Amino acid sequence: MNGHLHTVIPKKSNADHLRIVGRVLDSTVCTICHDYMFVPVMTSCGHNYCYECLNNWLNNNRSNVSELTCPQCRNVITNEPSLNVALQQIVDLMLDIAAEDPQKSNSSEVRSLLTQRECSVAEYKSDLLEETLFNSVFKNTAKAIIDDDDDGIARCSNCQWEVEGPVCPNCNATIRNYNAGAQNFDEVDVDEYSDGELEEVERDLDNYRAESARTVHDLEAEEGDESLSSEMDQAWPTRRPRNFMHGEEEEEEEEDRGSIDSFIVDEEEEEEEEEEEQELKDERKFRRASVALSDDDDNESRDSDFYEHNDDGYASGDSLDESTSNDELEPHTIRLTHSQDNNNNNNNNSARKKRLIVLDSDE
Amino acid sequence: MSRIVKEYMGLQKRLQTPEFSWISFLAPVDDDDLSEWVCRFQGPSESPFEGFELGLNITIDLEKYPISGGPRVLFEPRTVAHPNVKWDTGEICLDLLKDAWTPIYTLLDVVGAIRDLLADPGLDSPLDLDIAQIYDADYEAYVQIVRYRLEEARLARV
Ligand SMILES: [Zn+2]
Numbered sequence: 185m186n187g188h189l190h191t192v193i194p195k196k197s198n199a200d201h202l203r204i205v206g207r208v209l210d211s212t213v214c215t216i217c218h219d220y221m222f223v224p225v226m227t228s229c230g231h232n233y234c235y236e237c238l239n240n241w242l243n244n245n246r247s248n249v250s251e252l253t254c255p256q257c258r259n260v261i262t263n264e265p266s267l268n269v270a271l272q273q274i275v276d277l278m279l280d281i282a283a284e285d286p287q288k289s290n291s292s293e294v295r296s297l298l299t300q301r302e303c304s305v306a307e308y309k310s311d312l313l314e315e316t317l318f319n320s321v322f323k324n325t326a327k328a329i330i331d332d333d334d335d336g337i338a339r340c341s342n343c344q345w346e347v348e349g350p351v352c353p354n355c356n357a358t359i360r361n362y363n364a365g366a367q368n369f370d371e372v373d374v375d376e377y378s379d380g381e382l383e384e385v386e387r388d389l390d391n392y393r394a395e396s397a398r399t400v401h402d403l404e405a406e407e408g409d410e411s412l413s414s415e416m417d418q419a420w421p422t423r424r425p426r427n428f429m430h431g432e433e434e435e436e437e438e439e440d441r442g443s444i445d446s447f448i449v450d451e452e453e454e455e456e457e458e459e460e461e462q463e464l465k466d467e468r469k470f471r472r473a474s475v476a477l478s479d480d481d482d483n484e485s486r487d488s489d490f491y492e493h494n495d496d497g498y499a500s501g502d503s504l505d506e507s508t509s510n511d512e513l514e515p516h517t518i519r520l521t522h523s524q525d526n527n528n529n530n531n532n533n534s535a536r537k538k539r540l541i542v543l544d545s546d547e
Numbered sequence: 548m549s550r551i552v553k554e555y556m557g558l559q560k561r562l563q564t565p566e567f568s569w570i571s572f573l574a575p576v577d578d579d580d581l582s583e584w585v586c587r588f589q590g591p592s593e594s595p596f597e598g599f600e601l602g603l604n605i606t607i608d609l610e611k612y613p614i615s616g617g618p619r620v621l622f623e624p625r626t627v628a629h630p631n632v633k634w635d636t637g638e639i640c641l642d643l644l645k646d647a648w649t650p651i652y653t654l655l656d657v658v659g660a661i662r663d664l665l666a667d668p669g670l671d672s673p674l675d676l677d678i679a680q681i682y683d684a685d686y687e688a689y690v691q692i693v694r695y696r697l698e699e700a701r702l703a704r705v
């Protein structure tokens with residue numbers, strides 16, 4: 185190799201070389217465990233973590249009723265992160281050089297790092313061979329299909345089990361159209377499907393209906409009506425999607441934000457004219473639902489997922505993540521006045537009086 | 548070696564740097580148990596908290612930290628009047644400590660975020676509606692209440 189940097193950099197001063205080494209060393213440290221990344225994996229947003237750390241985070245994150253997100257930038261991770269070979273080679277080289285040094289190679293620190301590397305690599309290789317990388321969260325995916333002929337119950341497109349959250353409780357599939365902000369499912373309508381996908385889903389649903397009918401038929405033939413109902417419950421769960429924990433008032437707004445989000449995600453796939461048409465449609469829908477709540481449409485569509493999660497009593501007041509914070513907070517000041525006028529006026533006044541009295545008596 | 552041990556080992560050195568000169572104290576209550584910490588730090592300048600020292604009690608679930616959850620952090624009870632702090636308990640309402648937690652945050656990040664919150668309250672969903680309303684309607688009155696309360700707490704401690 186003989187690029188310009190290959191010529192210039194080696195001739196630089198010691199101080200520059202140290203700066204480079206320092207920077208490179210820092211980039212080999214995982215921001216989750218603060219250890220060296222012996223198996224660095226990179227997300228689609230370009231952030232690196234130990235395979236083990238990211239795997240733990242994603243699988244923990246997943247059970248928490250939310251989308252899979254990058255710990256550093258909170259981008260939603262939809263594709264399986266891949267091994268960052270270049271970074272791994274750098275980490276390997278560093279450790280190999282440290283281990284070569286006759287004095288240091290005996291040190292317990294180096295030995296412990298060598299063991300650590302062995303374990304990390306072994307774990308990754310084993311998951312890779314068994315095709316269970318990241319506990320298969322990126323392989324096993326499905327969509328929730330809400331069928332009006334079926335009482336509007338949301339079902340996993342993979343196994344037809346009733347789903348409520350981001351993971352199918354039966355087949356463990358990640359539900360792709362789960363909307364963490366609204367804690368609901370984005371509607372799967374014809375527009376959002378490619379032709380092949382739509383056919384597949386319809387075939388699945390047809391099969392499912394046929395199978396259910398057969399199950400009922402078989403059960404009726406085999407057993408009396410009384411045991412039927414309990415068997416049915418197992419074969420065909422009848423629970424309806426739960427009423428999501430937050431009050432109805434806010435739900436409308438959140439849901440609509442959701443549909444706009446899903447539109448944004450899909451927009452690249454659409455033809456341009458279709459895109460405009462869809463945009464108008466979505467916008468109308470959105471305006472209709474949000475009139476009652478807020479007049480600053482602008483704010484709604486800019487709101488990041490991050491803040492949508494924040495609808496149950498947490499201040500959005502602060503975050504270390506500059507990119508998602510401050511400018512989105514301004515409009516909330518206005519809302520405070522709204523909500524207090526509506527709900528808390530009496531409470532507040534009496535509470536305030538009480539406090540003022542307390543203050544007086546203190547003085 | 549666990550993450551919290553790594554943080555603990557590098558901590559006192561980092562506290563010496565100018566970046567963290569506003570933290571007067573951050574350490575475990577007992578060096579053999581990294582689940583209970585205390586912190587004292589200077590209120591942010593150009594805020595009503597300027598010139599006062601604030602105390603935090605921090606609890607870390609060593610099983611869960613940092614992957615499945617951040618530390619639990621409380622102000623010393625009945626010291627901080629702030630829209631996002633429960634007066635009686637010192638409970639802090641900060642997204643970073645709840646839904647917005649990710650394992651890249653460290654104890655120092657958390658303390659920094661709490662300090663920033665003092666200067667810049669989130670009025671979206673206040674814990675203390677009362678103070679939030681005063682903050683919104685009459686900022687000068689808010690400043691007076693905050694400083695009066697802090698002064699009171701300081702005198703009580705002496
Ligand atoms: Zn790691």
Ligand SMILES: [Zn+2]
Nearest residue numbers: 229231254257
């Ligand atoms: Zn990222």
Ligand SMILES: [Zn+2]
Nearest residue numbers: 340343352355
């Ligand atoms: Zn399923």
